[in-house]
Amino acid sequence: MTASSATNPSKLRIASVVTGSLTTPQPPGIIYAPIDLAVALTIGLTERGHTVTYFAPEGSSIPAGQLETGGLPPLKQSPHTLPILRTVTQAGRLERIDQAWTQALIAHMLRRAEDGEYDLVHIHPIASGMPLALSHPRVPVVYTLHDPISPWRKLLYTQFSSANQWLVSISQAQRAPAPDLPYAATIYNGVDTSLFPFSAAPGDYLLFVGRMQPNKGVIEAIQVARLSRQRLILIGTVGPEWQNFWRQQVAPSLNDQITYTGFVTRSQLYQYYQRAKALLMPIQWEEPFGLVMTEAMACGTPVIALRRGSVPEVLIDGQTGFIVDTINEMASAVEKIDAIKRTACRQHVEQHFSLAHMVAAYEKVYYQVLAAHDR
Template sequence: MRIAMLAPISWRVPPRHYGPWERVVSLITEGLVARGVDVTLFATADSITRARLVGVCPRPYSEDPSIDPKVWECLHISAVFERADEFDLIHNHFDFLPLSYSGLVKTPVLTTIHGFSSERIVPVYEKYDGRAYYVSISNADRHPRLHYVATVYHGIPLEEFTLRREPGDYLLFFGRIHHDKGAREAIEVARRTGERLIIAGIIQDQEYFAREVEPYLNERIRYIGSVGPDRRDEILGGAKALLHLINFNEPFGLSMVEAMACGTPVIATPRGSVPEIVVDGETGFLVRSIDEAVSAIARIKELDRARARLHVERNFSQDRMVEEYLRVYKEVLRMEETKREGSARSSTAATSPLYDERPWGSFTVLDEGRGYKVKRIEVLPHKRLSYQRHAHRSEHWMMVQGTGKVTLDGREIIVPTGETIDIPQGAAHRIENPGDEKLIFIEIQRGDYLGEDDIVRLEDDFGRVS
């Protein structure tokens, strides 16, 4: 398997201090190389990796103002796609821009969506939904108008973090200094509890820092700048608790996992991915106000720091993340092979393609003969087929993955995995996937005409009413 790993160029891979996307890229890349996978990393030229490195951009543009981001982003991305035929798969961590190249190459493109900076970028993802493949980094960060092949949580190298069973004597804010991340809220908790507070992170919003942080700095509330790998373990592990009192929907939040790996509990606002990462009352506390956060500080001693570490070992290790991405790669390549087989079959049997994509998912013809046809049908999460009827055939459905919600002549019927339902000739019917993963079922058609045009659509979510 030959993988092209496309990293951002805002920071080096791995980053010197800040750069969460670049950090994840590094962990995936090195984990794949350790497993014998042939990886070519496209990153800044000063990046450090055991993979084959292609560095068009000499330095990260966030560290060197002379680097024009637009110019070097174009050169960087084009370098990957101009060599696309050398790879089995391109794994894109560069947000939405590389998707605009994906229709020009045959190599499949898998994009890890690290979050949505704005709703304005979603149309690009929508345009290539179905051509490219998407991975979310938390279930909460899935966009309702997009389809995903998997959710893969970030993982960290456990050996870089030391469990400290006894708490230190300070609270910690660890993240970019911005309203979204709640630095001002952390300061308020420290002032009301009388606890020491260390603030660590890059200043992303200078005005916010000058207005909401700097006036409150003193001997008990200290800002120590951005913390790199050399001090991360020490600073995170020495804290009583990490304060993550965010004002936005967190896509993932690496600092929460890193803190818990040191045994440090997390006191966080339950927005976005936070409830997927922090176990309330076990690895930290989920709070909805400053008052609740203040109360949680008094309960820190109730928590077992070793349990927080165990939670990370079980759910957020680098090894687990890399293994899950390997499974995703294999699934994407399997789907691509199915598409190619479908294209070959459709060129000789246009009236009955082996594989076809629809707005709700896809189907594959497994077998057909005189008076019968067998299909494997996949319905994407929260999608449904049209409400329709057939004049010339009956159908028999068996659910093999997921649970189908079937409407048959106006009556709703839940059909779980392993169960079947018959659709009589002429009956109005539809099937919906109410779940978060693909619904797969086998359809057996019987009748005197089995063409795809034997459909009368009564209702349809995609404007195809007959």
């Protein structure tokens, strides 16, 4: 593609990949947000006239675009790994096998891009993609950063950076540990508001949605419920590495006031969002985005969150919820949650976090990257 065609919008040929280990859609019982985002982006870009080839293992299906499997079978077909992988007991080995599967799919995609089949590629697993993309300097590569930039990630992104690779952060806060990486833009994750029906009439409970592990703040959510004397519903999965944490610190707190649903389907989750008085986000880490916040607000449910990570970018304090600094402040905010207009929460998502906004922003980045790459 020439620089002139990159700056004068023409229809693009885009290749996209998320993982080589999971099928799309995800197998039952597995939640992996990057897949949902990539599929939504594929649909949106296709609707705008672009040709998108989505790379995923055999058994996958997508509602738009073209599917390419490269003949790769999926590594995981259920919440449990394939039987042979249950023999892998050494820490970290499963992650290495997972990465090998994904890199095989990325390598196949990059070879085809090198042959001129695509104008650019969009890789979501950056740690798997960057070392491979170094060998394909003629291929423009865009990455979406889904995780916090920890020290080891910063080292990797710096070591394997090259002129053909650009990063998209999902919040400005995410950039803080490494502000000098080759960022193309910050693009917030979009929400399909048509899937999240608005509710003007909340129920009588607080809601916590997330994995049951310490950094998500489940213990702190329980503390807030006790301090405010409110019902609390916990929704999320317990990973194998957090079973002891669950048994020792969370499960003993469950009773009529504090209940746990376990894993729920997407349609069930929407209903829980709709009826909640507020979503609690007492996060104990630098959350790079926090999709549950925008999902809840899309249903009209305000959010009460600790001032960490992307929270100040996603919420408007006093308008779509409350941003607080302590658990006691969070409990106090529960008492005044009725002052938040649920319509304001919905409008905030429609205006700033819609899928249309996200798709248009990525399209703009693609054109900018191609123009820069052709110079």
